[in-house]
Amino acid sequence: MxxxxxxxxxxxxxxxxxxxxxxxxxxxxxxxxxxxxxxxxPQLILAVLFALTLGYLFQSLRKQQEQPLFExxxxxxxxxxxxxxxxYALFFLFLxxxxxxxxxxxxxxxxxxxxxxxxxRTPRAVGIHALIALGSITAMWAIFTFGLRVILPxxxxxxxx
Amino acid sequence: xxxxxxxxxxxxxxxxxxxFMLVGVTAGLIAGAxxxxxxxxxxxxxxxFTFGMPAEQGLAVMLAVFVGGLSGGLMSGxxxxxxxTPSSVATTFDGxxxxxxxxxxxxxxxxxxxxxxxxxxxxxxxxxxxxQLARLGLEFGPWDYFSLVMFALTITASLAGxxxxxGLIAGALGLLAATIGEDDINGxxxxxxxxxxxxxxxxxxxxxxxxxxxxxxxxxxxxxxRAKKALMTGATKxxxxxxxxxxxxxxxxxxNLVQSALIGLFTGILPGxxxxxxxxxxxxxxxxxxxxxxxxxxxxxxxxxxxxAANNATAGGALIMMMALGIPGDIVTAIMLGALLIHDVxxxxxxxxxxxxxxxxxxxxxxxxxxxxxxMQAFCLRIFVLVTKVPMYTLAxxxxxxxxxxxxxxxxxxxxxxxLFWFGVIGYTMRVLGFPLAPMILGVVLGNIAEVxxxxxxxxxxxxxxxxxRPWSLFFVTIALFSAVFPWYQKHRGQQRWTLVFIPVLCMxxxxxxxxxxxxxxxIVGGLLLVLGGYMLWRRWQGGWKLDAPIEHPAPVKET
Numbered sequence: 276m277x278x279x280x281x282x283x284x285x286x287x288x289x290x291x292x293x294x295x296x297x298x299x300x301x302x303x304x305x306x307x308x309x310x311x312x313x314x315x316x317p318q319l320i321l322a323v324l325f326a327l328t329l330g331y332l333f334q335s336l337r338k339q340q341e342q343p344l345f346e347x348x349x350x351x352x353x354x355x356x357x358x359x360x361x362x363y364a365l366f367f368l369f370l371x372x373x374x375x376x377x378x379x380x381x382x383x384x385x386x387x388x389x390x391x392x393x394x395x396r397t398p399r400a401v402g403i404h405a406l407i408a409l410g411s412i413t414a415m416w417a418i419f420t421f422g423l424r425v426i427l428p429x430x431x432x433x434x435x436x
Numbered sequence: 437x438x439x440x441x442x443x444x445x446x447x448x449x450x451x452x453x454x455x456f457m458l459v460g461v462t463a464g465l466i467a468g469a470x471x472x473x474x475x476x477x478x479x480x481x482x483x484x485f486t487f488g489m490p491a492e493q494g495l496a497v498m499l500a501v502f503v504g505g506l507s508g509g510l511m512s513g514x515x516x517x518x519x520x521t522p523s524s525v526a527t528t529f530d531g532x533x534x535x536x537x538x539x540x541x542x543x544x545x546x547x548x549x550x551x552x553x554x555x556x557x558x559x560x561x562x563x564x565x566x567x568q569l570a571r572l573g574l575e576f577g578p579w580d581y582f583s584l585v586m587f588a589l590t591i592t593a594s595l596a597g598x599x600x601x602x603g604l605i606a607g608a609l610g611l612l613a614a615t616i617g618e619d620d621i622n623g624x625x626x627x628x629x630x631x632x633x634x635x636x637x638x639x640x641x642x643x644x645x646x647x648x649x650x651x652x653x654x655x656x657x658x659x660x661x662r663a664k665k666a667l668m669t670g671a672t673k674x675x676x677x678x679x680x681x682x683x684x685x686x687x688x689x690x691x692n693l694v695q696s697a698l699i700g701l702f703t704g705i706l707p708g709x710x711x712x713x714x715x716x717x718x719x720x721x722x723x724x725x726x727x728x729x730x731x732x733x734x735x736x737x738x739x740x741x742x743x744x745a746a747n748n749a750t751a752g753g754a755l756i757m758m759m760a761l762g763i764p765g766d767i768v769t770a771i772m773l774g775a776l777l778i779h780d781v782x783x784x785x786x787x788x789x790x791x792x793x794x795x796x797x798x799x800x801x802x803x804x805x806x807x808x809x810x811x812m813q814a815f816c817l818r819i820f821v822l823v824t825k826v827p828m829y830t831l832a833x834x835x836x837x838x839x840x841x842x843x844x845x846x847x848x849x850x851x852x853x854x855x856l857f858w859f860g861v862i863g864y865t866m867r868v869l870g871f872p873l874a875p876m877i878l879g880v881v882l883g884n885i886a887e888v889x890x891x892x893x894x895x896x897x898x899x900x901x902x903x904x905x906r907p908w909s910l911f912f913v914t915i916a917l918f919s920a921v922f923p924w925y926q927k928h929r930g931q932q933r934w935t936l937v938f939i940p941v942l943c944m945x946x947x948x949x950x951x952x953x954x955x956x957x958x959x960i961v962g963g964l965l966l967v968l969g970g971y972m973l974w975r976r977w978q979g980g981w982k983l984d985a986p987i988e989h990p991a992p993v994k995e996t
Binding site: 281282285289296299300303304306310311312313314316317320321323324327328330331334355356357358359362363366367369370373374378382385386389390393394395407411412415416418419423424425426427428 | 484485487488601602604605608609611612615619621622624625626627629653654655657658659660663664827829830832833834836837838840841844845848850853854857860861864868869886887890891894895
């Protein structure tokens with residue numbers, strides 16, 4: 276048997292997820308009232324999803340061509356999706372540091388780093404990135420804070436300053 | 437009705453609202469013109485700014501962005517040959533050749549005025565049809581509503597792409613995501629895996645923004661080299677629009693204009709089918725009914741009229757469905773539905789009766805936005821030329837941060853930004869793996885409606901055959917089954933003989949539920965459909981079951 280198709284991996288993952296979610300529906304508290312229990316609707320959806328995924332699995336197994344999970348292995352995957360992965364990593368960092376940096380400083384830092392990672396890294400370009408980050412986030416922060424009266428996360432660093 | 441219309445006029449013709457709408461139309465026109473920046477994205481970004489506004493004002497601004505976006509796509513399509521949005525793909529078939537022949541001003545003029553007239557036809561029909569459809573919706577019981585939701589999901593999955601199974605799986609995943617957290621009926625937390633933060637479930641809009649906008653932005657910057665280049669590298673310059681000549685060209689083609697607007701409107705009413713489909717359908721139809729079909733694609737005005745009238749009319753159709761039945765016609769109206777929910781307004785068949793000023797305000801704003809679009813087009817053309825010099829990565833980074841700020845403003849909780857992040861990961865992964873997002877988004881939006889109606893139906897009677905014996909429910913179940921087969925019909929049309937009976941059998945199959953309905957009109961329509969189906973079968977039998985040449989759709993259908 277040759278290598279499995281990418282769709283086969285996805286179908287297997289979905290079947291596993293169906294199992295996990297079905298197990299979770301068994302933990303739903305039965306309050307003893309209501310026409311249908313709270314677990315019935317998710318179980319119905321999971322049954323449909325399970326049937327559809329089985330169809331998808333068979334469809335993928337019948338495919339002639341072999342499409343690996345990642346073209347060019349893990350290195351190829353990292354090369355192809357590096358921009359998206361960087362964006363996720365930076366956004367994750369922005370969220371983790373939000374209690375300390377707040378929306379203004381964290382936002383500026385996120386935009387600056389994202390621009391620098393995705394774009395050119397010459398001294399001139401980095402300078403422009405800093406200006407864009409500062410201008411765009413400060414303007415939006417001001418609109419929300421003063422215009423729309425939304426209290427955005429201040430952050431410990433900002434409150435100390 | 438007149439009082440409500442007057443009250444709506446007063447609400448919309450407020451100087452602040454007009455000012456915001458003008459900004460909205462401008463933003464929509466520019467966003468629509470930028471390839472890779474969809475109308476949905478523009479509406480999503482507008483949403484946080486509308487939280488603090490009264491409902492009428494907020495929706496008017498979002499509608500302005502929507503209308504502007506639908507018309508903006510034609511600018512880049514005509515001047516560079518790259519459509520700004522999937523809704524204007526067919527516009528480039530004749531718009532770009534006409535512009536290259538030295539008539540860019542006329543091409544733009546025909547596009548702009550076709551959008552305008554198409555939008556106006558759709559606005560008039562919106563005012564006329566939405567209350568009627570809502571009246572019809574009042575007949576719906578929970579069985580009918582549940583079947584309608586199932587139909588909406590099936591048709592969205594079937595229209596979303598090549599792989600119907602992936603579309604249906606995406607729809608089921610959307611329904612599943614909507615079940616996480618406390619359920620509306622019993623108030624019991626479920627599928628939260630012991631996490632307190634998941635007990636309340638996911639807020640609807642961060643999920644939508646994550647699935648659609650976040651994942652779209654990452655797709656736009658996926659290629660590192662393309663992300664660093666300016667949005668358009670070709671020489672783009674602003675041109676003078678030939679308004680007077682264009683109006684004449686459009687109005688002399690009134691038959692094509694009305695036909696295309698009606699195609700757009702009907703496509704908009706179908707859940708999940710947006711402007712990306714209607715512009716191609718209308719173009720195909722205009723070509724078929726033209727006396728000179730061979731000239732299509734060489735720069736004829738008819739091609740531009742068909743595409744642009746249809747895509748603007750689609751918005752009216754989608755709004756009819758949302759306002760009358762509470763079922764969004766496309767992703768943009770799904771977001772508008774979310775905006776209405778923020779203001780504690782729940783669209784349903786009684787929406788127009790319960791909230792007449794808001795409902796008529798939507799009609800008025802939709803109408804007015806088209807006039808603003810005409811006024812702002814020339815100005816936006818200049819800005820568009822400047823915006824095309826910006827590289828995509830700059831827009832993506834800034835918009836990602838704006839998404840976070842906007843989502844936080846929804847409920848003032850950081851958990852919503854985490855929701856945005858995780859659904860951004862899910863959305864992007866699904867895009868990469870070839871799963872359409874529209875069914876999932878509709879699943880998230882409609883999941884709660886489906887569950888509540890299923891529960892109500894079973895509370896009234898435990899007899900599940902009611903889903904197949906009540907006329908409206910049977911009607912929706914029937915068309916859901918046919919829509920599930922539709923992708924195979926589309927794929928094999930003109931190649932396999934069974935496709936010859938698909939449409940006649942569909943006509944005949946929907947007639948029994950229509951016969952079962954009350955009154956005279958619907959049974960008559962049922963009878964006519966039965967006769968039509970029989971006639972089509974007879975014609976095909978007479979023709980010796982000869983297969984027609986398949987119709988080539990020039991572009992794949994993508995989400996707007």
